[in-house]
Amino acid sequence: MNVRMWRRSLVAAVVVATVAVGSPAAADEGQLLTGDDPAHAAAQPGDVAAAGTIVPMPDLGITHRLPAGGMNLWRMPLSELETGYGQPQLVKTLNFGGFSYDNSKTLAGDVGDITASDDGTADHIIWHAQPNGGVLLWAVGGGSDTTPRLWQDLRTGGWSYADSHPMLGDVNGDGWDDLVVLHSINPVSANAWVFLSDGHQLGAPQVWSYSVPAWAWWNRYVLADVNRDGAADLVQVRPDYGAGPGMSWVVRRSMGGSSFDSGAMLFTGPVSGGWSFYDSRQLVGDVTGDGVTDMVTIHAQPNGGILVWLHKGCQTWPGTPCLSPPVIWQDLRTGGWSFAGSRQYLADTNGDGIDDLVSVHQQAFNAGELIWRHVSTGTGLLAPQVIADLRTGGWRYLVSREGVADTWGLRG
Ligand SMILES: [Ca+2]
Ligand SMILES: [Ca+2]
Ligand SMILES: [Ca+2]
Ligand SMILES: [Ca+2]
Numbered sequence: 001m002n003v004r005m006w007r008r009s010l011v012a013a014v015v016v017a018t019v020a021v022g023s024p025a026a027a028d029e030g031q032l033l034t035g036d037d038p039a040h041a042a043a044q045p046g047d048v049a050a051a052g053t054i055v056p057m058p059d060l061g062i063t064h065r066l067p068a069g070g071m072n073l074w075r076m077p078l079s080e081l082e083t084g085y086g087q088p089q090l091v092k093t094l095n096f097g098g099f100s101y102d103n104s105k106t107l108a109g110d111v112g113d114i115t116a117s118d119d120g121t122a123d124h125i126i127w128h129a130q131p132n133g134g135v136l137l138w139a140v141g142g143g144s145d146t147t148p149r150l151w152q153d154l155r156t157g158g159w160s161y162a163d164s165h166p167m168l169g170d171v172n173g174d175g176w177d178d179l180v181v182l183h184s185i186n187p188v189s190a191n192a193w194v195f196l197s198d199g200h201q202l203g204a205p206q207v208w209s210y211s212v213p214a215w216a217w218w219n220r221y222v223l224a225d226v227n228r229d230g231a232a233d234l235v236q237v238r239p240d241y242g243a244g245p246g247m248s249w250v251v252r253r254s255m256g257g258s259s260f261d262s263g264a265m266l267f268t269g270p271v272s273g274g275w276s277f278y279d280s281r282q283l284v285g286d287v288t289g290d291g292v293t294d295m296v297t298i299h300a301q302p303n304g305g306i307l308v309w310l311h312k313g314c315q316t317w318p319g320t321p322c323l324s325p326p327v328i329w330q331d332l333r334t335g336g337w338s339f340a341g342s343r344q345y346l347a348d349t350n351g352d353g354i355d356d357l358v359s360v361h362q363q364a365f366n367a368g369e370l371i372w373r374h375v376s377t378g379t380g381l382l383a384p385q386v387i388a389d390l391r392t393g394g395w396r397y398l399v400s401r402e403g404v405a406d407t408w409g410l411r412g
Pocket of ligand 1: 112
């Protein structure tokens with residue numbers, strides 16, 4: 001088997017993943033937590049949690065463009081332990097007030113008890129472009145009260161929608177997601193601003209790092225806890241500077257709730273080895289269940305298909321993060337899988353503490369999409385299984401975007 005990766009020069013539009021849609025496994029249904037997020041106090045990864053144990057019950061937050069330019073916010077339970085598993089639920093229709101799919105970035109997370117009736121389902125943060133180039137920061141909480149709250153007016157103070165890149169993650173380890181905004185100061189550098197959550201809303205921005213490399217076409221970023229101290233770190237993925245479009249992982253650790261460190265290189269994949277920054281995307285989570293954070297590279301193949309690579313974490317806490325040499329974790333070069341026609345996430349879909357792969361996939365000759373899970377056994381990924389068939393109902397792959405909210409619940 002040829003396991004080399006190749007740079008992909010042509011984006012094909014052929015998407016033919018066909019499936020037999022199975023019904024989700026019946027399970028004792030759990031109960032979402034309200035109030036505090038137990039954060040990292042959950043059961044040890046790999047354990048099968050007993051009833052009453054706190055387990056991940058992640059939501060997929062979906063933002064879908066409306067024909068007139070507004071947007072619908074949705075949540076879809078990703079854990080089979082949760083009521084409504086695989087069924088999108090409409091959270092809020094934003095067809096007023098200038099809300100715009102095209103002129104906003106929307107993030108799903110567990111930011112706080114935003115309203116008195118917040119039920120612990122996904123919160124949605126809206127980073128909303130303003131006519132003067134600035135930004136308004138809005139929040140929509142989980143639960144019955146989904147009226148958008150205007151949290152911050154960033155139309156002054158030098159804030160620029162065009163120059164900013166918002167992300168959600170719990171960078172100070174208190175269980176609530178914080179907003180991290182990379183704001184460019186020149187074409188190649190950005191400041192990392194952090195808006196800490198106090199459990200109810202986001203506070204004033206503070207600079208955690210000066211002059212991190214800007215994102216754009218030469219960098220991507222993921223917020224994830226690489227060293228398992230409870231605080232999400234800033235993970236940078238970049239081309240192999242000076243040597244072409246290879247791919248490198250760099251981690252900037254969250255330090256003491258007030259800064260990111262200067263960064264350490266975890267992996268360099270040279271272009272000569274087939275690695276391509278441009279033909280790959282990156283995910284961070286514990287997919288092996290050993291409690292150490294792994295990294296996953298989704299890499300395009302010459303025929304347009306996909307290889308899933310595992311870079312297994314080899315850090316022993318509290319040591320320096322490190323990665324084992326990458327191995328193929330799943331071969332999706334056949335079966336109609338398309339790199340260009342899919343988006344991937346990591347989330348624990350069965351409450352065993354091991355992150356599973358989730359794919360949102362465009363369909364041939366159909367504007368809609370299928371959402372799949374690839375359950376991790378800890379040593380590999382099981383065959384993909386459809387968890388939501390969104391080929392009908394008005395869903396459109398090309399005018400929707402998603403994110404995973406790190407929400408938790410009690411196993412039923
Ligand atoms: Ca909330
Ligand atoms: Ca936090
Ligand atoms: Ca960390
Ligand atoms: Ca799992």
